[in-house]
Amino acid sequence: MIQTPELNQIFNAVIFAAKKHQGQVRKDKSRSPYVTHPVLVAQTLLEIGGVTESNILVAALLHDTIEDTSTTREQVRTNFGEDVLSLVLEVTDDKSLEKMERKRLQVLHAPHLSSRAKLIKLADKLTNCQDILFSPPRDWPLKRRQEYIQWGADVVSQMRSTNPELEAAFDQVLADAQEQLGFAVQPFTTINQRPWAP
Numbered sequence: 001m002i003q004t005p006e007l008n009q010i011f012n013a014v015i016f017a018a019k020k021h022q023g024q025v026r027k028d029k030s031r032s033p034y035v036t037h038p039v040l041v042a043q044t045l046l047e048i049g050g051v052t053e054s055n056i057l058v059a060a061l062l063h064d065t066i067e068d069t070s071t072t073r074e075q076v077r078t079n080f081g082e083d084v085l086s087l088v089l090e091v092t093d094d095k096s097l098e099k100m101e102r103k104r105l106q107v108l109h110a111p112h113l114s115s116r117a118k119l120i121k122l123a124d125k126l127t128n129c130q131d132i133l134f135s136p137p138r139d140w141p142l143k144r145r146q147e148y149i150q151w152g153a154d155v156v157s158q159m160r161s162t163n164p165e166l167e168a169a170f171d172q173v174l175a176d177a178q179e180q181l182g183f184a185v186q187p188f189t190t191i192n193q194r195p196w197a198p
Ligand code: NDP
Pocket: 025, 026, 027, 028, 037, 064, 099, 100, 124, 128, 129, 131, 132, 135, 136, 137, 143, 144, 147, 148
């Protein structure tokens, strides 16, 4: 059972994320408010993954703030503490790098994340791949959607045995993707065979 002070921090994180992502939209046809994504990641952790540790749920709510908004490390530390900041930083890409390089590094870094950060990364990949299937970005051709899901599968392949329920849900997305996008997700062998390879 999540206690009242922890629940309060969770609500604070929802409000903080909503303010920081204000004006940003997702890439789907209806341009959903961006904050719906981190909220869904936190909800997925709780409902599918059975994760009730509040700092993990708070970090999930904040997971895109430093990467995608003007939020500073100091703001996260002051409002939510060092532990939440370190979880958020573990799942934050270095935006100074090229996008393909960032994709490559996500695959390479995934096995070295802490187990708590892996949970957030798993829920993020699960919800993003579900979005690619059911509310995809406008104007993305089939091939780009297939490539994105292949990349998501590669990242998740490096974090197996973390949370069986989240991984089973991800496997269901892969099965749906194979059926609906008409392609076979390849098992991860070597990153050198991928478009995001060096
Ligand atoms: P992007 O990184 O451009 O977009 C995917 C990201 O957008 C997701 O990881 C998610 O990140 C966020 N997002 C927002 N709305 C949605 C939504 N509705 N569904 C899913 N994700 C959403 O995509 P790529 O990984 O394909 O692009 C990588 C690079 O390759 C870019 O430089 C791109 O320009 C280039 N490129 C690739 C092509 C291809 O065929 N693969 C074709 C042309 C260009 P978050 O969780 O952080 O919000």
